[in-house]
């Protein structure tokens with residue numbers, strides 16, 4: 364996901380002639396910061412154009428390279444992403460986001476060949492990682508940091524769009540005493556929030572083939588009951 368390593372990866376993929384680095388909607392190509400992901404066709408606002416998939420890890424299980432490329436899905440739970448999310452750059456003015464934790468969805472109409480960008484802060488709630496932002500958008504915040512450090516109006520905007528990882532939005536809602544359901548609080552209390560998300564995403568470790576997108580789609584359509 365972060366560009367210092369992505370440049371090396373794009374070279375390796377080119378040598379290996381890795382055909383998995385594209386889908387019918389997205390392709391790997393030069394982006395605004397090294398390499399990135401671009402649209403192979405017009406993508407309408409609200410359309411799912413890819414999925415976050417890959418091995419689940421905890422912080423202490425990752426190497427520094429893996430850690431800098433991982434996407435947070437729980438308090439101490441990360442996905443080592445595959446294409447396309449691995450190569451998607453950050454922007455403070457994103458055109459896409461992760462909906463239902465794993466679905467890459469357009470939040471406005473995206474044109475053919477336009478770069479897909481997300482706001483990394485919608486997946487960050489960990490208190491030990493920041494990076495300078497080079498997106499150069501007029502609204503650039505200069506630094507990419509945790510969701511709770513975003514301006515409150517922007518937090519609400521992203522929550523309303525449904526593109527904040529659920530482990531964050533649930534904590535956010537709990538801390539602000541609104542919208543957190545009694546069920547969420549009961550699950551967190553009974554299982555502990557960490558094991559809840561580990562169980563929720565455990566299917567990712569069983570699914571490592573390109574067909575994983577279909578599997579993830581079925582999981583999202585029929586969400587895993589964390590109490591089972």
Ligand SMILES: [Zn+2]
Pocket residue numbers: 454455456496497498499500502503504505506
């Ligand atoms: Zn920025």
